[in-house]
Amino acid sequence: MxxxxxxxxxxxxxxxxxxxxxxxxxxxxxxxxxxxxxxxxxxxxxxxxxxxxxxxxxxxxxxxxxxxxxxxxxxxxxxNHAKVEWNFLNKIRQMSIEKKEIAKKAYLYIQEDDTVVLDSSSTNYYIAELLKEKHINGVTIITNNIYIAEKLMDSHYEIILLGGTIRSNSFSIVGPWSIKFLKELNLDIAFLGTTGISKEKGFMVANFLEAELKKAIIESSERKFIVADSSKFSKKSFVSFANFNDITGIIVDKKIPSDFLKFFEKNKIKIDCV
Structure with a gap:
């Protein structure tokens, strides 16, 4: 071909x-x-x-x-992932082929009756697309992204949209109300995006409120996966929200830098390259 x-x-x-x-x-x-x-x-x-x-x-x-x-x-x-957040609709189009492959792998981790968290990540938009196309019984979906919630509105799932302050550039909802609600829940699986990944600083985003929300998701979830295309590696951003030992695994495309592959292998960090 x-x-x-x-x-x-x-x-x-x-x-x-x-x-x-x-x-x-x-x-x-x-x-x-x-x-x-x-x-x-x-x-x-x-x-x-x-x-x-x-x-x-x-x-x-x-x-x-x-x-x-x-x-x-x-x-x-x-x-420039490190300093500027792209508008969510623009992010969806970036590295879309890789993000769709990552989404396919992430979808396979979702089980019947799971409570699934999709944070405000453009890759999670494609997970939402798959969930809409291929129904899984008993699944409840929690998101802080208005666009993802809208995508799933006419699906058969129970959709919970977190409350708080709307960030217009990212279509995400953040703030203490969202975090308080999350801390009261026992969640099965979460998929989280990141704007930068560093061996020293872990996973990072450009906004403090987004970072605090991601921390709350990780604390409340049994299984937590970072979904990130290879452009995010070796890039730093404003604030860290997790270290490598805080998460269950990472799902990334095959263009991931070789030094990170060695780093993950050495530190026994679960990684799926798709």
Missing amino acids: IKINNVLKLKYKIKRKGDIMFAEERRNKIISLIKNKGKVSVNELSKNLGVSVVTIRKDLSYLEEIGKIVRTHGGAILP
Whole structure:
């Protein structure tokens, strides 16, 4: 089977001054320009690279899909998990192929009659999709994400949306009310996202209130899994919410850095590479 990337390379090659420029080369130049300037517009890229606006938009869509850039109104910037939270709807599109594979593995851990926690993680959106498509008897789903709750509203599950303060950028609900409620529960399994993973600092997010909520989920859950695509490794964020010995396991795509694989093996940390 021809790989998608190879097909794209053949499809999007262009002629420029008598030479052939493949899409891969052009996209690398786009990333380089964004690194140098911080932000670039579609028109600016079109002029600099000598291609149409339509071609640039296709390139940006592809680069966003694989997690290399974040599209903005009329242009693009580089992603920065460590310092900035992306809008939840944008996060869903980043590394979506990897996130869907992670979600498939996570789904297999859910058993009948489980109480399942899906925090405000874009990967958890895809777990919610699978739960909606493939019903599991007796499952109750708790989430602090409005978008995930809406996704499951017309499913056969009992859905509990945590109360508190809404964070508009992430569609998540946080605060003392959510934490108080969680501490009174005995939960079966939880899936948690993270914006950064460090050998020294463990799992991190960019917001203190999100971190406190994740800590409460971990404390109340019997089984707790981190769901994280490989772009999160070796990236630091504002506040830590868990160490490696606080969780049951990690579900990640196969692009995980080799030094982390060795680290997990050495420290006997359960990991599923999908």
